[in-house]
Amino acid sequence: MTIVDVNRTASADAVAEAERWTAHNYHPLPVVIADADGAWVTDVDGRRYLDCLAGYSALNFGHRHPALVDAARKQLERVTLTSRAFLHDQFAPFCRGLAELCGTELTLPMNTGAEAVETAIKVARKWGYRIKGVPDGQASIVVAADNFHGRTTTIVSFSTDPDARADYGPYTPGFRIVPYGDAAALEAAIDDTTVAVLLEPIQGEAGVIVPPVGYLPAVREICTRLGVLFLADEIQSGLGRTGDTFACDHEGVVPDMYVLGKALGGGIVPVSAVVARSAVLGVLRPGEHGSTFGGNPLACAVGSAVVDLLRTGEYQERARTLGAVLHDRLRGLVGNGVTGVRGRGLWAGVDIEPTLMTGRQACERLAAVGVLAKDTHGSTIRLAPPLVVTEKEVHFLVDRLGEIITA
Ligand SMILES: Cc1ncc(COP(=O)(O)O)c(C=O)c1O
Numbered sequence: 539m540t541i542v543d544v545n546r547t548a549s550a551d552a553v554a555e556a557e558r559w560t561a562h563n564y565h566p567l568p569v570v571i572a573d574a575d576g577a578w579v580t581d582v583d584g585r586r587y588l589d590c591l592a593g594y595s596a597l598n599f600g601h602r603h604p605a606l607v608d609a610a611r612k613q614l615e616r617v618t619l620t621s622r623a624f625l626h627d628q629f630a631p632f633c634r635g636l637a638e639l640c641g642t643e644l645t646l647p648m649n650t651g652a653e654a655v656e657t658a659i660k661v662a663r664k665w666g667y668r669i670k671g672v673p674d675g676q677a678s679i680v681v682a683a684d685n686f687h688g689r690t691t692t693i694v695s696f697s698t699d700p701d702a703r704a705d706y707g708p709y710t711p712g713f714r715i716v717p718y719g720d721a722a723a724l725e726a727a728i729d730d731t732t733v734a735v736l737l738e739p740i741q742g743e744a745g746v747i748v749p750p751v752g753y754l755p756a757v758r759e760i761c762t763r764l765g766v767l768f769l770a771d772e773i774q775s776g777l778g779r780t781g782d783t784f785a786c787d788h789e790g791v792v793p794d795m796y797v798l799g800k801a802l803g804g805g806i807v808p809v810s811a812v813v814a815r816s817a818v819l820g821v822l823r824p825g826e827h828g829s830t831f832g833g834n835p836l837a838c839a840v841g842s843a844v845v846d847l848l849r850t851g852e853y854q855e856r857a858r859t860l861g862a863v864l865h866d867r868l869r870g871l872v873g874n875g876v877t878g879v880r881g882r883g884l885w886a887g888v889d890i891e892p893t894l895m896t897g898r899q900a901c902e903r904l905a906a907v908g909v910l911a912k913d914t915h916g917s918t919i920r921l922a923p924p925l926v927v928t929e930k931e932v933h934f935l936v937d938r939l940g941e942i943i944t945a
Contacts, residue, residue, distance in 0.1 A: 548582035565898075567905050567912075574601035577927045579910065590904075590911045590923045590935055594742070595774045595885070598801035599847055600926035606804035609843035610836060618836045622828055628838035635845040637813055639783065640796050644819040647811045647833035647841070651773040651799030652688025654810035657827060658736065658769045658797045659692065661812065663712075664821045666733030670765060676731045680766075682718035686743035687736065687771055719749040721756035728760070734767040734794075735760075739785035742774035745918040746880050746887030754791045761794070767818060773799040773810070778925055781858030781883035783848055788882065794818055804844045809837040853925040857883035860932050864921070867936040875943030877917075885922050892917040894943060903942040909935055 552570040633645035666672040695709035741747040761768040770793035775785035799810035861883035878889040897913025
């Protein structure tokens with residue numbers, strides 16, 4: 539006779555299997571997703587959740603957006619990979635569409651966000667040596683404390699997060715770290731060897747930190763005056779999330795290079811890119827940088843469909859109007875279990891009163907009432923629902939949050 543353990547769920551089994559067979563470099567919530575549509579996911583036990591993380595903003599257009607799935611499906615039937623040894627018919631349209639969306643000239647496609655950041659660093663160094671005239675091997679790049687730009691050895695070399703950095707030395711030199719939001723400190727860190735400033739226009743992993751008004755324009759002015767490239771890592775903040783195409787747009791700032799990823803792949807394939815003027819990206823010559831999968835036909839087909847969605851302005855508008863609803867409602871929780879709220883558009887960092895519960899516990903309780911979110915740095919939770927979310931769903935999210943912190 540088979541004894542059925544009624545407490546054992548498909549989710550519990552899948553969690554145990556994952557624990558057993560994978561490296562523990564993440565600490566996921568015990569939610570095992572089986573399928574997804576728009577802003578909602580369903581787990582292997584049939585429970586539904588409103589996805590308020592949206593793949594760390596990789597799912598800005600929701601799960602399986604019909605236009606994006608259609609573009610991917612059509613491309614799957616034709617050609618998916620050529621390598622960059624040959625051209626393909628999706629390549630130039632994607633590069634052109636993205637460059638035009640960014641109001642600039644050239645696109646260099648890669649795959650993950652970290653690869654795009656690495657590309658930005660390499661291009662800035664090369665620009666420094668070849669155009670600015672920095673002595674060989676001396677190039678410096680100014681970055682901000684509490685940054686998050688990815689996980690490669692060079693990128694973690696200038697992280698200030700011990701979890702991200704410790705035990706991965708020896709570290710790549712050539713980076714100067716200044717406080718985020720302090721334009722005077724940034725200017726003081728620049729000298730004749732400085733080739734670039736690399737910043738997130740809003741710091742995502744740090745807890746959705748919006749810099750003081752005037753900071754980004756000041757960085758732009760300093761970089762222009764001192765002959766330094768401004769590299770904007772819009773991997774998480776860009777492509778509609780904040781209510782504009784780019785977070786830099788809110789202050790009318792145009793960087794020298796956009797570093798993009800996440801939502802560029804429509805939640806279907808990893809697609810990243812750096813986008814800049816030919817005076818900057820034009821420093822690269824054949825054989826000096828590349829990636830087998832970067833700019834592959836499937837990626838370009840999906841990326842072009844993403845650019846088409848952004849061209850309509852509809853998603854930026856949704857993020858703007860629904861973001862206002864979200865922030866208005868979240869502000870109402872301050873003093874009632876929430877100590878602070880920050881963000882822009884459909885993106886918020888919410889500080890939970892630390893004596894009530896940790897951010898992790900808040901996310902576990904949210905999951906239990908049908909909302910997926912992710913904690914960061916102790917007592918902060920990040921909310922970034924897909925831009926296809928409805929107003930009713932925004933209220934659902936804040937209602938559930940209100941319940942779990944007052945329960
Ligand atoms: C601002 C920023 N830059 C870079 C990255 C790295 O992207 P990826 O995980 O695709 O390498 C992230 C990921 O969270 C990010 O938020």
